[in-house]
Amino acid sequence: MNPFEMVIGIVLIVTIGSIIRARMGVTRAQLGVGRDMMGNDINLRDPALGEENRQLRQEIGNLKDRIAVLERVITDTNSSSANLDREIEALRNRDR
Numbered sequence: 001m002n003p004f005e006m007v008i009g010i011v012l013i014v015t016i017g018s019i020i021r022a023r024m025g026v027t028r029a030q031l032g033v034g035r036d037m038m039g040n041d042i043n044l045r046d047p048a049l050g051e052e053n054r055q056l057r058q059e060i061g062n063l064k065d066r067i068a069v070l071e072r073v074i075t076d077t078n079s080s081s082a083n084l085d086r087e088i089e090a091l092r093n094r095d096r
Contacts, residue, residue, distance in 0.1 A: 066091075 001009075073087050 069091060073084065073091075
């Protein structure tokens, strides 16, 4: 096999693979590959990134809970300012 035939063979294999992948609807993200801002391939299934993602989601959940409590405290029309101060201090102490 001469080099020209080998190049043609490689191009054919890559083209057929791309066509099959496109017909099956497989995206780069499903393969675990993405691109950063510089255009370099990155692995999207990095365990460290998954752990960081889990921690960030947990932190967002905690912040949403705190916002809900603060909204309840602020919109409660039956509380006086002293009662409001006590509730805010209780929230501060709970986080420590």
